[in-house]
Amino acid sequence: MKNWINRILSGTEPQAAPLEDGEGVQEEAADKAQTDALYYRWLAGPAVFDAPPDTEREILDQVRALAQNPAVAAELVPRVPELIPRLLRSLRDESVSTGELASQVGEDVVLVAEVLREANSAYYRPATPIKTLDAAIMMLGQNGLRMLLARVAFRPIIRLQEAGFTRRAAPLVWNHSEKCAVAASLMASAVTADIFESCLAGLMQDVGLVVAFRLADRICLNGKVPRSEAFGLELLARSRELSAVIARHWDFPGNVAEAILQAGEAGGSSLAQALEQGDQIAKLRLLIDAGLMAEDDALVTEGLNSYQRRCLGKLSNLEA
Secondary structure, eight states: OOHHHHHHHTTOSOOOOOOOOHHHHHHHHHHHHHHHHHHHHHHHTTOEEOOOHHHHHHHHHHHHHHHTOHHHHHTTSOOOOTHHHHHHHHHTOTTOOHHHHHHHHTTOHHHHHHHHHHHTSTTTOOSSOOOSHHHHHHHHHHHHHHHHHHHHHHHHHHSOOOSHHHHHHHHHHHHHHHHHHHHHHHHHHHHTOOHHHHHHHHHHTTHHHHHHHHHHHHHHOSSOEEOOHHHHHHHHHHHHHHHHHHHHHTTOOHHHHHHHHHTTSTTOOHHHHHHHHHHHHHHHHHHHHTTSSOTTOHHHHTTSOHHHHHHHHHHTTSOO
16 A cells, blocks of 8 residues: 555544535435446446346346345355455454564465565655565555455456456456545545455445346346446446345455445445445546546535545556
């Protein structure tokens, strides 16, 4: 993670503005719907068609049905490798030394390369190249290492090598997942949510969307998805529910699954608030970068407070 995450962890960043009144909540809901509609258009790109209502209904019905059968839903994506949960458990144990962590990371050559690459990235800006695993882990710190492990674990889950529309969409969804995880972890400090759990929720919430796109591929059979904006908004909402039930099936922390369900709802937990804010900021970043929205769009200048706009700017430097 970047050096600015360390600044936030130390509490030197200003806090976000408090939540607004009922009118403000309604405006936020309208902004979210507008952003989500643009986001679906970006994901779909030219791979859309005027689907019959029956086709749209069948896709949404199957997504709902899977949400009632998490075991089957979870089979449609690879499970997180066992090494990752074991490392995450070790990271929660303050008595575990850097050497012990290095030994566990060293069991996976791909993971070793990821840790070294992250420690030498522009995010950390080491004075001299870091060449040993111990030094790299020291540079990342506990939270940095936990977030990196989570990203490594989720990458193959979301970036599936599929045919059809899912093949086009998966890299785009992963781009959002990474940005959402970082943005949610930044927003966590403003709403007193756990930073790592916010990162985890940001990564987990897109798993259901990948499953939903796989279902759409099986039903549409043309490598495209329905063009309808109303369908896109419903699909995004239903896929979030699917992500939550898969998270529970994988024995993720209960509050992470609950936050995915609550994100965007009034009265949601602090973790849900961090996830919702991170999700919207990540989507805005992607839409701006894709040329579908200007930096001075009202959704940015009026929809985000100054703290959130700074986060939006920082995401522009995040590698895809």
